[in-house]
Amino acid sequence: MNAPNQSGWKPTMHEGANEALDSHRTVTGNRALMLEERLIFEIGSHETTGVDLPEPQTGAANRLGGLARSEPIGLPGLSEPEAVRHYTRLSRQNYAIDLGLFPLGSCTMKHNPRLNEKVARMPGFADVHPLQPVDTVRGALEVIDELADWLLKLTGMHSVAMTPKAGAHGELCGILCIRAALEARGDPREVILVPESAHGTNPATAAFAGYRVENIPATPEGRVDLEALKARLGPDVAGVMITNPNTCGLFERQMKAISDAVHAAGGLVYCDGANFNAIVGRVRPGDLGVDAMHINLHKTFSTPHGGGGPGSGPVVLSEALAPFAPLPFVTRRADGTLDLIEEENAGEHHPRTFGRMTAFHGQMGMFTRALAYILSHGADGLRQASGDAVLNANYILRSLDDVLDAPFGDSGPCMHEALFSDKGFAEGLTTLDLAKGMIDEGFHPMTMYFPLVVHGAMLVEPTETESKAGLDQLVLALRSLAQRARDGDETLKTAPHFAPRRRLDETLAARKPVLAWSGLPAPGGVPTLSEQGGS
Numbered sequence: 001m002n003a004p005n006q007s008g009w010k011p012t013m014h015e016g017a018n019e020a021l022d023s024h025r026t027v028t029g030n031r032a033l034m035l036e037e038r039l040i041f042e043i044g045s046h047e048t049t050g051v052d053l054p055e056p057q058t059g060a061a062n063r064l065g066g067l068a069r070s071e072p073i074g075l076p077g078l079s080e081p082e083a084v085r086h087y088t089r090l091s092r093q094n095y096a097i098d099l100g101l102f103p104l105g106s107c108t109m110k111h112n113p114r115l116n117e118k119v120a121r122m123p124g125f126a127d128v129h130p131l132q133p134v135d136t137v138r139g140a141l142e143v144i145d146e147l148a149d150w151l152l153k154l155t156g157m158h159s160v161a162m163t164p165k166a167g168a169h170g171e172l173c174g175i176l177c178i179r180a181a182l183e184a185r186g187d188p189r190e191v192i193l194v195p196e197s198a199h200g201t202n203p204a205t206a207a208f209a210g211y212r213v214e215n216i217p218a219t220p221e222g223r224v225d226l227e228a229l230k231a232r233l234g235p236d237v238a239g240v241m242i243t244n245p246n247t248c249g250l251f252e253r254q255m256k257a258i259s260d261a262v263h264a265a266g267g268l269v270y271c272d273g274a275n276f277n278a279i280v281g282r283v284r285p286g287d288l289g290v291d292a293m294h295i296n297l298h299k300t301f302s303t304p305h306g307g308g309g310p311g312s313g314p315v316v317l318s319e320a321l322a323p324f325a326p327l328p329f330v331t332r333r334a335d336g337t338l339d340l341i342e343e344e345n346a347g348e349h350h351p352r353t354f355g356r357m358t359a360f361h362g363q364m365g366m367f368t369r370a371l372a373y374i375l376s377h378g379a380d381g382l383r384q385a386s387g388d389a390v391l392n393a394n395y396i397l398r399s400l401d402d403v404l405d406a407p408f409g410d411s412g413p414c415m416h417e418a419l420f421s422d423k424g425f426a427e428g429l430t431t432l433d434l435a436k437g438m439i440d441e442g443f444h445p446m447t448m449y450f451p452l453v454v455h456g457a458m459l460v461e462p463t464e465t466e467s468k469a470g471l472d473q474l475v476l477a478l479r480s481l482a483q484r485a486r487d488g489d490e491t492l493k494t495a496p497h498f499a500p501r502r503r504l505d506e507t508l509a510a511r512k513p514v515l516a517w518s519g520l521p522a523p524g525g526v527p528t529l530s531e532q533g534g535s
């Protein structure tokens with residue numbers, strides 16, 4: 001425990017976790033050039049400031065009347081160099097796609113080309129304001145329209161709602177379109193069917209939109225059980241949400257049969273398109289009977305994921321759902337110019353819209369980046385990217401399947417991600433231990449414990465942007481860690497040993513999160529952030 005003591009700072013070390021390392025403790029807590037850093041509240045002082053403001057003119061404060069602050073503001077102050085070092089030190093404890101391979105399955109963490117960044121920063125795109133008169137933003141509208149056109153060509157769909165701001169937001173948009181279409185038909189239904197391997201956002205979206213969620217089982221080879229699905233279809237089923245390629249890393253070969261069965265029963269088909277990176281330029285979801293699918297621009301089309309945002313999740317729609325798409329959107333007039341459909345003119349042009357998902361047109365910065373990515377690759381380049389992504393994932397699958405159990409290794413080649421389980425690990429060693437070991441080897445862990453249908457799941461997605469040399473490094477590390485897990489190497493249980501923080505108490509952090517600085521701890525009181533190891 002590292003409660004601030006009289007001398008100020010004590011580095012976070014788990015007692016006895018690694019004798020050899022502990023005997024090499026430094027007095028500062030720093031390890032070579034990995035510098036310890038305390039919370040800004042612990043290093044700042046109320047008296048210090050990085051700026052030198054003139055005294056307020058007499059009389060000015062009086063204008064605040066009773067709102068004038070009567071006590072010091074209490075914020076930690078730092079000089080400019082102290083502030084710069086604080087954030088730089090923190091940023092060095094981050095892992096990033098610009099630093100190394102990021103094998104998070106289902107996330108498609110690929111390189112963000114610098115050309116995209118250059119284009120997004122062009123003043124004509126970066127500095128437009130959403131309330132500017134339409135005539136002054138024709139270029140921006142052209143970008144939205146051209147990107148929309150590419151997304152329609154790549155998916156073979158009828159129209160696209162560009163405004164949703166993430167995959168999950170797109171799911172909600174698609175399900176609200178489905179609900180609006182069914183209600184317009186006078187046939188509101190109650191149930192959405194979701195495979196048991198689905199991403200958590202799928203059932204969450206359906207429930208949020210007011211549906212009851214029921215699971216569809218998978219076959220032993222990891223795909224949707226078509227017969228079980230058909231048996232459940234009926235007049236109460238509004239639709240299905242199917243991820244294709246699915247979260248077991250497999251293509252749903254019976255997708256067209258699934259869509260046909262759902263349509264025959266009067267339902268609609270939502271496809272979770274988060275894994276589109278595996279099939280761009282090869283499969284058009286529109287040909288498989290899909291009615292709505294979101295595309296994560298921050299996955300497939302290389303725009304940054306950011307620290308939880310901004311993402312962008314345009315939703316492509318079938319002809320059946322297009323009339324219900326949300327406002328606003330860009331449309332091309334007969335004379336070739338672009339126009340906006342908003343509430344004012346929707347009555348005339350788009351009367352059945354379900355409403356609005358966002359204040360304005362969506363994530364403009366992501367649109368410019370995604371279009372730059374698409375245009376710089378061209379149709380042939382996009383097709384090659386999906387092929388390389390699948391090739392890289394199969395290289396990982398076959399380089400490891402003798403030391404890590406691949407539960408669907410016999411179901412044919414995987415798509416753009418490889419799935420492993422903890423079968424064969426020695427008693428007491430888990431997927432979490434292997435993942436923590438990866439941190440010591442300099443890799444961000446893969447996606448763990450997802451999909452839920454596989455025990456101790458490890459989902460590895462290398463993406464097409466990794467070279468063979470980079471993949472070989474990952475394989476080297478994973479083969480060694482897998483062997484240690486099989487051999488029962490107890491030191492894995494306390495990994496990571498070399499990271500700025502050792503194994504954190506994740507249960508305590510989740511159950512008793514301390515999200516605000518509350519000063520030094522009262523004796524026996526709630527621990528402060530730093531007492532928990534500053535996670």
Ligand SMILES: *Cc1c(COP(=O)(O)O)cnc(C)c1O
Binds near residue numbers: 247296
């Ligand atoms: C990432 C992902 C989502 C959600 O997308 P966000 O942009 O994170 O909201 C949904 N389904 C699957 C399969 C995903 O991988």
